[in-house]
Amino acid sequence: MTSLLNQHVLVLNRLWQAVNICSVKRALTLLFEGRAQVVFDLGGNYRTFNFDQWHDFSQREPHDESVSTISFRIRVPKVILLAVFDRLPKKEVKFTRHNVFERDQNTCQYCGNRFERRDLNLDHVIPRDRGGPTTWENIVCSCIPCNTRKANHTPQEVGMKLFRKPKRPKWRPFVQVNLSVNKDDSWKQFIDVAYWNVELG
Numbered sequence: 001m002t003s004l005l006n007q008h009v010l011v012l013n014r015l016w017q018a019v020n021i022c023s024v025k026r027a028l029t030l031l032f033e034g035r036a037q038v039v040f041d042l043g044g045n046y047r048t049f050n051f052d053q054w055h056d057f058s059q060r061e062p063h064d065e066s067v068s069t070i071s072f073r074i075r076v077p078k079v080i081l082l083a084v085f086d087r088l089p090k091k092e093v094k095f096t097r098h099n100v101f102e103r104d105q106n107t108c109q110y111c112g113n114r115f116e117r118r119d120l121n122l123d124h125v126i127p128r129d130r131g132g133p134t135t136w137e138n139i140v141c142s143c144i145p146c147n148t149r150k151a152n153h154t155p156q157e158v159g160m161k162l163f164r165k166p167k168r169p170k171w172r173p174f175v176q177v178n179l180s181v182n183k184d185d186s187w188k189q190f191i192d193v194a195y196w197n198v199e200l201g
């Protein structure tokens with residue numbers, strides 16, 4: 001029950017753009033407050049359900065993935081659509097690990113090679129203990145060999161050069177979601193759409 005409530009739900013804005021991921025708990029709250037509807041693929045068509053409709057549907061078609069309150073059981077939503085227009089993607093790109101990887105395109109900024117994310121670190125260009133801040137301008141992707149070589153030095157000190165000057169990206173991602181979380185199959189359509197609609201340049 002606890003783990004079900006913490007599962008991930010994809011959040012769409014009014015334009016059906018994927019904008020976030022929230023917990024089942026949060027999604028049910030938004031649904032209950034009338035601030036979101038559940039999106040559900042019903043025989044190939046996406047239908048939206050408000051709280052009452054989703055509650056009825058949960059009784060009509062019970063499912064293992066349901067949570068119980070004191071008075072009723074309700075199915076766990078996978079995708080919700082926000083009713084209010086308050087979740088347009090933010091103008092400013094969030095400074096997250098995911099977005100640094102996105103900006104640097106999974107490329108080590110010292111040797112210029114591409115890696116799997118698990119083989120990349122985030123590196124402080126000016127080391128942290130020498131006053132280097134944790135900012136867009138001072139954090140880059142680095143592969144483990146480059147990271148080891150650079151250690152606690154500035155790039156100049158060890159004769160390394162940055163591939164390009166790190167800065168705050170200008171793009172505005174539609175999906176500011178951590179894509180390493182387990183994605184539900186029902187998200188695919190929306191994530192794919194978002195992928196192709198990301199503003200470039």
Ligand SMILES: [Zn+2]
Nearest residue numbers: 108111143146
């Ligand atoms: Zn490298």
